[in-house]
Each structure stands twice: as C-alpha cells, then as structure tokens.
Amino acid sequence: MPTPSLDSLPIRRLTLRDLTACADLSEDRGWPREEHKWGLLLAAGRGHGVASPDGGLAAACVVTEYGPREQPSLAAIGMVLVAERHSRQGLGRRLMHHVVEEAGPTPLTLHATPLGRPLYEELGFKVTGQAEMVRGHFVPSGRPDVLTRTATADDLPAILRLDEEVFGTDRTHIVTRLPAFADQLRVAEEDGRIIGYAAAWPNMNTHVVGPLIARDTATAQALIASLAAHTNRPLRTDIDVRHRELLDWVKERGLAPVAFNAVMTHGITELPGDWSRRFAPVTVAAA
16 A cells, blocks of 8 residues: 555544644654643644654644634644654645634734744744743742732632733633643732732643733742742743843743743734733743
C-alpha cells in the first residue's frame, strides 16, 4: 500500500482521547509532554489534528474560544505543532489556514515564537504586544501590604465578574476549571472586596503563575509572593512587557529571563479588556 500524501490526510477534531498522542507530539518536537496542560486545553477548547500515516499525530493545535457560544468574541490559538518527520512540508500552514477559515469573523490571538511568527504574518496576523517568560526560585523580601488568602467556592462569582471585566469577554469555562486544574488559587482583598486573583498550576517541575489579574502592580506582587510562599518549586510565568515594574521586581527576587513571545492578533488591532490589570495569561496557549 502506498503511503498517503500529507495533503490528502484529513484535519479532524481532537478530544481528550487524543491526550497521549498530543503529549507524544510535544515530546517529538523537544517540548515537555505537558499532559496536564493538554488536558485543560482539550477539555475547554477545540483541538484540531492530522493523524500520521505511521501512527500518532502528524500535527495539532488547540483553539480556545471566549464569549457567547453562538458567536465568540475572541479565540486563542495555541500548541501549534508538527512532528519533526513531517516538518517543512506545509502541514503547519495547512492546519493554520483551516483554523483561520473555520473561525470566520471571530477575532484571533496567539503567542508566537520567533520560529512561528513568519507563518502567522503570512496569514494576516499582526504583532500587537509582547510577553516575557521568566523562571526561577522566588526569594521573598519584606511583607506585602496587600492582603491575600486562599480562594473559596464563595469567591467564584466575584472572581468571574472581575475576570470578565479585565479580560474583556467571558471565560467562565476556563476560570471554573481552575480550582481543579491549579494547585493554588488565591485572591487579593481590600475592605472585603476582591481586587485580584491568581493561580499556580503544576507544569513539569515548576509552578506556572497564571492567570494573574490584579488592580495594580502592588497587588500583583502580593499575589505572586503568596503563591511562592506555598510551594518549593520554581515559578514560571509570562508577563506582559508593559508591566516593566513587575518584571523588574520578579527578576530582583530570583526569576530569570527565559524568552520573549510576540502577542499577535487577527481581525482586531488590540486585545479587548484592560491590559493594565492583566499581568499574565493562564497559559500562552490560551492567551
């Protein structure tokens, strides 16, 4: 039997049954397997993939939509991967064309590595921002002025209201999964009112801080310090570079620069919501 060409292989919907194959694909490209993150993305978003003729996946990506189900107001693209043995054959371009076409009028966003950026620019994505990944063991210094505590079930309505206000659209399907997905979910309070929240979720040997929503830099600092105080793992997070004060602060406390990703959009010139209170995403794969 002749091996079918990649162009003839159908793009199909991925589900949680494909989690191991997605993790295998990550590993094939030298990325961590990240089963925990794949699980969240496949449950809350829509996976797209191409099965490889020799088994496993030849390519995959995940689209996470936000806002009304009938007409989403934003969709984030992440985990765009092509198996090494099938690379440089146009499969990534074909998969992205499919995703953009399926999205129709829905605005799109993604975080692009320098390697992926030329393809996204070819598809009409524009650079509208930048995030810096930092990683390391957090070294505490002083006592934060802002009160933080562990979030409870009673806090969820207030967290959802704050998140929609800051993010610019509803992402209940992500936020309500955080208590089970994250090892920590904490809120910042003032006069009994929630002014910020953050989660820390396990990823390999680190705890990723995200999302990080806060009224101001001092509140963001207090949330990061409180998360760090309850883990022995290194912290990792992706901070919007416009938050220069927070980036300088975490670097002074042990987190080192790792990489920059371009924030790109398609169909809008900037992301909705209030960037001044949006410090870090849940994951760059879901914006």
